[in-house]
Amino acid sequence: MVKKVILDVDTGTDDAIALMIAALSPDLELVGATTVIGNVPCVVCTENTLRVFDHIGIQAPVHQGMVEPMVRPDFDRPEVSVIHGRFLPLPETNRKATSLKGVDWLIDTFMASDGDITLVPVGPLTNVAMALRKCPELVNKIPEMVIMGGAHHYGNRSASAEFNIWVDPEAAKVVVNSGVPIRMVPLDATHQALTSLDDCAKFREIGTPAAVAAASFAEQRIKGYNATQPMKIKDTTPVHDALAVCAVIDPSVIKTEFIHVDVETKGELTDGRTVCDFAKRSGKEPNVHFAMGVDSPKFKAMMFDILSRTT
Ligand code: RIB
Numbered sequence: 001m002v003k004k005v006i007l008d009v010d011t012g013t014d015d016a017i018a019l020m021i022a023a024l025s026p027d028l029e030l031v032g033a034t035t036v037i038g039n040v041p042c043v044v045c046t047e048n049t050l051r052v053f054d055h056i057g058i059q060a061p062v063h064q065g066m067v068e069p070m071v072r073p074d075f076d077r078p079e080v081s082v083i084h085g086r087f088l089p090l091p092e093t094n095r096k097a098t099s100l101k102g103v104d105w106l107i108d109t110f111m112a113s114d115g116d117i118t119l120v121p122v123g124p125l126t127n128v129a130m131a132l133r134k135c136p137e138l139v140n141k142i143p144e145m146v147i148m149g150g151a152h153h154y155g156n157r158s159a160s161a162e163f164n165i166w167v168d169p170e171a172a173k174v175v176v177n178s179g180v181p182i183r184m185v186p187l188d189a190t191h192q193a194l195t196s197l198d199d200c201a202k203f204r205e206i207g208t209p210a211a212v213a214a215a216s217f218a219e220q221r222i223k224g225y226n227a228t229q230p231m232k233i234k235d236t237t238p239v240h241d242a243l244a245v246c247a248v249i250d251p252s253v254i255k256t257e258f259i260h261v262d263v264e265t266k267g268e269l270t271d272g273r274t275v276c277d278f279a280k281r282s283g284k285e286p287n288v289h290f291a292m293g294v295d296s297p298k299f300k301a302m303m304f305d306i307l308s309r310t311t
């Protein structure tokens with residue numbers, strides 16, 4: 001059965017690959033995308049998302065969301081990132097984001113739905129938390145969220161925090177405690193499924209617009225990771241957000257544990273940490289299926305297969 005999905009993105013090189021997978025997979029119907037502050041300013045994320053859709057001929061709507069985190073105006077915002085650049089290297093779009101604001105579009109779309117749309121947030125959780133705050137009944141209309149975010153063993157924005165959660169920890173706290181069923185794809189999983197320069201060569205050989213774009217985005221990421229946070233295997237990169245979308249298509253691509261997760265919002269050193277109760281010490285009920293494992297060959301095979309498609 002084809003699954004409906006909405007992606008909430010801060011596009012971004014890995015968001016871009018995730019969007020192409022969601023748009024081209026025969027197992028998914030991409031209802032639309034909302035954009036959020038994150039890798040680059042929100043207006044740039046919106047332009048990048050539209051460029052990606054134009055590049056592969058997708059008409060799905062894009063709705064611009066929150067341009068600031070919920071309560072932290074002092075957020076150290078990246079204007080240009082070594083891993084994402086600023087604007088993606090694709091032609092400028094002529095399309096505009098629709099006038100309905102991202103948060104309101106999420107509320108209207110889920111409330112009008114049959115409760116059959118999976119939400120896939122792969123950026124900071126500001127839009128999702130704002131929507132849940134504004135419309136608490138939304139909880140009953142979202143069957144599942146598959147979130148790229150969080151980290152148990154090590155962070156990437158600080159020693160303990162993963163970027164998406166670190167940008168807006170208060171929003172992440174609202175979301176994980178919302179009662180919506182959640183699968184979380186953290187760094188612990190995404191760093192075990194690395195894309196290499198050889199994989200990029202294979203994307204280029206496949207030759208479709210999506211695969212060639214994926215090659216250039218992944219090559220840019222490899223340069224950025226080599227320069228800032230080299231992976232254990234040289235010349236490789238995680239493609240975080242794509243793994244979350246693949247986990248919607250085929251849940252067996254990740255291995256999860258059902259645990260209680262909360263988010264640190266007051267830590268001097270640990271702000272934005274996803275606190276994972278693997279040892280069941282909190283006495284709190286599990287709320288998140290947290291991925292600590294990944295089937296890396298399956299993930300790669302899915303990317304090669306889906307990105308070889310055209311619209
Ligand atoms: O930490 C990885 C996440 O941060 C990904 O979603 C990436 O796009 C960045 O937003």
Ligand code: CA
Pocket residue numbers: 009010011012014015038039122123241
């Ligand atoms: Ca992202």
